[in-house]
Amino acid sequence: MDYQSTRGGERGVSPSLAIVKGLAADGGLFVPDSIPKLSKSLRELSELSYQDLAYEMMKLYLTDFTEEELRFCIRSAYDDKFDCPEIAPVVKEGKFFYLELFHGKTLAFKDMALSILPYLLKVSTRKNNIKEKIVILTATSGDTGKAAMEGFSDVEGTEIIVFYPKDGVSDFQERQMKVQKGKNTHVAAILGNFDDAQSGVKRIFADEEYRAELLKKGYRLSSANSINIGRLVPQIVYYVYAYCQLLKQGELSEGEKLTVSVPTGNFGNILAAYFAKEMGLPLGTLLCASNENKVLTDFFHTGIYDKNRPFHLTTSPSMDILISSNLERLLYAVNRKEKDIEAYMKDLNERGRYQISEEMQKKLEEEFYSGFGRDGEGSVTIFQTFKETGYILDPHTAMAKLLADHYAYESGNKEKLLIVSTASPYKFSQTVLRALKEYVPEDVYAAIQSVAELWKKPMPEVIRDVMESEVRHNTVCTVPDMKLTISHFLLS
Numbered sequence: 001m002d003y004q005s006t007r008g009g010e011r012g013v014s015p016s017l018a019i020v021k022g023l024a025a026d027g028g029l030f031v032p033d034s035i036p037k038l039s040k041s042l043r044e045l046s047e048l049s050y051q052d053l054a055y056e057m058m059k060l061y062l063t064d065f066t067e068e069e070l071r072f073c074i075r076s077a078y079d080d081k082f083d084c085p086e087i088a089p090v091v092k093e094g095k096f097f098y099l100e101l102f103h104g105k106t107l108a109f110k111d112m113a114l115s116i117l118p119y120l121l122k123v124s125t126r127k128n129n130i131k132e133k134i135v136i137l138t139a140t141s142g143d144t145g146k147a148a149m150e151g152f153s154d155v156e157g158t159e160i161i162v163f164y165p166k167d168g169v170s171d172f173q174e175r176q177m178k179v180q181k182g183k184n185t186h187v188a189a190i191l192g193n194f195d196d197a198q199s200g201v202k203r204i205f206a207d208e209e210y211r212a213e214l215l216k217k218g219y220r221l222s223s224a225n226s227i228n229i230g231r232l233v234p235q236i237v238y239y240v241y242a243y244c245q246l247l248k249q250g251e252l253s254e255g256e257k258l259t260v261s262v263p264t265g266n267f268g269n270i271l272a273a274y275f276a277k278e279m280g281l282p283l284g285t286l287l288c289a290s291n292e293n294k295v296l297t298d299f300f301h302t303g304i305y306d307k308n309r310p311f312h313l314t315t316s317p318s319m320d321i322l323i324s325s326n327l328e329r330l331l332y333a334v335n336r337k338e339k340d341i342e343a344y345m346k347d348l349n350e351r352g353r354y355q356i357s358e359e360m361q362k363k364l365e366e367e368f369y370s371g372f373g374r375d376g377e378g379s380v381t382i383f384q385t386f387k388e389t390g391y392i393l394d395p396h397t398a399m400a401k402l403l404a405d406h407y408a409y410e411s412g413n414k415e416k417l418l419i420v421s422t423a424s425p426y427k428f429s430q431t432v433l434r435a436l437k438e439y440v441p442e443d444v445y446a447a448i449q450s451v452a453e454l455w456k457k458p459m460p461e462v463i464r465d466v467m468e469s470e471v472r473h474n475t476v477c478t479v480p481d482m483k484l485t486i487s488h489f490l491l492s
Ligand SMILES: *Cc1c(COP(=O)(O)O)cnc(C)c1O
Pocket: 108, 109, 110, 143, 226, 263, 264, 265, 266, 267, 268, 269, 270, 318, 319, 396, 422, 423
């Protein structure tokens, strides 16, 4: 299997090289030449552990990895870092099922892919004879940076550097990063907002001279963001795993359709669901849930993607996004004309908007149903779900539940419905307590303990760890000093 750019500028790229490169040279995203079909029946697949299923699925995409290499990556990623042996369990609460993707170290779904990416990258650099150390450089608004550091921590041949906005992440998220262990992890708070951090990082990636200077010293810059094919492929696994679990439990019969609802930001998670469906997994409609930054809802309804609009800071910050990068892969999947994709992305870049053809819009309409919720509606959803079932939703998952309720009511569709749960409510304790109309302690740890009492589930060990570990990172820098800070981290 080879990979090519959605914009046609690169073709015949091996899977491992696509992982090393991240982004294609023409600015496009790597996509496989074709989408493979499931290799075994769902019955057979449902007998497999998460790790063995991951191997069966990923080998279809990463065809230049040997069995030993791929199994090494999977074994290293999906071990007791996760707090339950299923890795991604499915639970039933009320009339819906929930796929819990928050059992990894940072309590959010980014762990599913960022636990394995470092190993995929390590094998890929070796296969492509790259001798330099890989330096992962990333700007974060909270979840990605921590999950990436946790994934790369002490992975040989790598360094990871994270910049976050000093006053732009939650207290718990900041503490999560400041106590990060690992000799190769580096964190700096920047005096600016997330956009400043993000543009700062982009400028450094574009700075040929600086990159060459680092290369001479044995460092190659790379990125861990969700456009890397090494993040998409591992995410396909848990959709198949969820279906197989329901099959095994007798909740689904083989071939029965399953509707899924996904809280969406950069369009990575839901794109993995689309790939799983194209591989032959019997998924029904894919529900794309947005928060008040509803650029995707408008896109699916009108065929016009328009980022020229006010940006809202919401209580589901990981969905506060106006450019959903992975959508480009979906456009390519439904219209394999590279020139069209290139033109859309040029429009997006120059005018902040593009319009797809009516034919494409029709195709998308058959597969996707979209909608958005405001913070207040999310709170009501958290409150009602708790009253009805005792289950506590985080503010992102609440958006998917809200849309699921709406869809079930509007469509009258009786298919079983799976809600993808992307974060633990502990991570957003104060928002959750407010939604539940409970007293909200100012202290984060106290708020987390209140949620634990309401939920009657043991608090994850990683929380105590974060609260009790010593602070190891205290660097603060200005935006113009980001380069200097990197040099300091790597060379001193
Ligand atoms: C990143 C994230 C999302 C959005 O996922 P995408 O793959 O970017 O669409 C949703 N919820 C949480 C908690 C996240 O961290």
